[in-house]
Amino acid sequence: MSITRVIRASCRPKLLQTLSRPCSHFIHNKSAAALPETDDCAIPLKPTWSVDELLSSYPRPTISSKTLDHLHRLSALIPPEEGSKARQELTAQLEDMVKLVEAVKLVDARESVPDSSVDAIPDGRIWAENTGIDLQEFPGAAEEEVLEQQQLLSYAARTENDLYIVDADRNNKAIKASFSQQLDMFFPRIAVALVLGSVYALAAGPANNTIVPRTCGTTISPEEIIAAEKHFNENKIDALTFDAAAAANVEVYFHVISEDTTQAGGNLPDSLISAQIDALNDGYSGSGLTFTLAGTTRTVNSNWFNNVGPDSSLQTTMKRQLRQGDEATLNLYSVGFTSGDGAGLLGYSTFPSSYADNPQDDGVVFLFSSVPNGGTTNYEEGKTVTHEVGHWVGLYHTFQGGCSGAGDSVSDTPPEASAASGCPTGRDTCSGGGVDPIHNYMDYSYDSCMNQFTSGQITRFKSQLRTYRGISL
Numbered sequence: 001m002s003i004t005r006v007i008r009a010s011c012r013p014k015l016l017q018t019l020s021r022p023c024s025h026f027i028h029n030k031s032a033a034a035l036p037e038t039d040d041c042a043i044p045l046k047p048t049w050s051v052d053e054l055l056s057s058y059p060r061p062t063i064s065s066k067t068l069d070h071l072h073r074l075s076a077l078i079p080p081e082e083g084s085k086a087r088q089e090l091t092a093q094l095e096d097m098v099k100l101v102e103a104v105k106l107v108d109a110r111e112s113v114p115d116s117s118v119d120a121i122p123d124g125r126i127w128a129e130n131t132g133i134d135l136q137e138f139p140g141a142a143e144e145e146v147l148e149q150q151q152l153l154s155y156a157a158r159t160e161n162d163l164y165i166v167d168a169d170r171n172n173k174a175i176k177a178s179f180s181q182q183l184d185m186f187f188p189r190i191a192v193a194l195v196l197g198s199v200y201a202l203a204a205g206p207a208n209n210t211i212v213p214r215t216c217g218t219t220i221s222p223e224e225i226i227a228a229e230k231h232f233n234e235n236k237i238d239a240l241t242f243d244a245a246a247a248a249n250v251e252v253y254f255h256v257i258s259e260d261t262t263q264a265g266g267n268l269p270d271s272l273i274s275a276q277i278d279a280l281n282d283g284y285s286g287s288g289l290t291f292t293l294a295g296t297t298r299t300v301n302s303n304w305f306n307n308v309g310p311d312s313s314l315q316t317t318m319k320r321q322l323r324q325g326d327e328a329t330l331n332l333y334s335v336g337f338t339s340g341d342g343a344g345l346l347g348y349s350t351f352p353s354s355y356a357d358n359p360q361d362d363g364v365v366f367l368f369s370s371v372p373n374g375g376t377t378n379y380e381e382g383k384t385v386t387h388e389v390g391h392w393v394g395l396y397h398t399f400q401g402g403c404s405g406a407g408d409s410v411s412d413t414p415p416e417a418s419a420a421s422g423c424p425t426g427r428d429t430c431s432g433g434g435v436d437p438i439h440n441y442m443d444y445s446y447d448s449c450m451n452q453f454t455s456g457q458i459t460r461f462k463s464q465l466r467t468y469r470g471i472s473l
Helices: 003-017 051-057 065-074 085-105 143-154 173-184 189-204 222-235 270-283 302-307 313-322 383-392 455-469
Strands: 156-160 163-166 248-258 289-300 330-335 347-349 364-367
Touching: 065 085, 222 455, 248 270, 248 302, 270 289, 270 383, 289 455, 302 313, 302 330, 313 330, 330 383, 347 383, 364 383
Parallel strands: 248 289, 248 330, 330 364
Antiparallel strands: 156 163, 347 364
């Protein structure tokens, strides 16, 4: 069962409700004896096959403990403890979901529609291959529904094994909401986070070459960039050029948010906090900017740990209660990002220019297991914080604006059409500007692939810090 058929099937009830033409519009092949008895709209009066019947004859799959842990790592989640009731329930739900998917895939829909007309209605619950309602030509379809489906499929840049592959784009909330809406119609709510990260792994088994893209929740619209850059250019305090003032230190308050007192529940030990500060200093070495841990707070709050996200009121409450210092003080918040609008994120940050309007919101929120040796596959060298602090000091993503315009407002970072994933050596998505900056901390590469800021980025963030944070550098 391919994603394209699922999307069509999910749209059918809505589309039928908006028909402006009578049911006679559809082609009826009444000469085919195999067709079941139907109503005037060619909809079967009785079910032609039963999901329950299929499931009763299909063997129950087994989700091993190793596979469950693998799926959680792909989705940047922490699995329930081995032997716990929560782990047993989640395993059972995933097994039921795999069983349903595999059983439905066995349904032979080839005979559902005897003729090849795309206007014909199939007799079962799944569209036969290459048949169904063409969303672009279907009469009476609500325009916004058609656009929603076309927009969703436009993000399917490639196909594999008859599946549309829709890469996650956390920066486009409309696409994220549309894709989540499609999934919610078919899978239990508790499984949505896992499905978003690894639906292909569920269908075909864990693959060693699976690339899970970095997901940063720091977003800024083109209009906001124009306004921010205009204000920056009008008020800019240029970076100092003489060595005497070439170094500055930033005090850091590290707020550990956990759902319980265990490390698996987010309660990072002091050793990992120290390792994260070391990784941060390593990333900014050579720029003159250093970071010193000024204090650590520990809060056990399951709601904050699991549900905090860029647009949630919870993160506002959390920051207002915990934030310390002024505009020159970096506040780090480690959380779990297991649900809500932050589900699956590695982190997000505010920009220096945002401080004046909302000082209590200032800071970086990041996935606790992305610290050095924290356990998040491909993202456990502490470079998520390096990336997010890049926003905190005034840098945009290297792929900001794609191949045209001002991009990330730095002249020596090659233009990049889209975020990199993994470590794609030689990737070149924009002609004439050089290969993509996949090793830059402000791209989306694996931690092992990131190792640099450019001199232009350093000059920019020095000026941003002097202009908006009062840090002389």
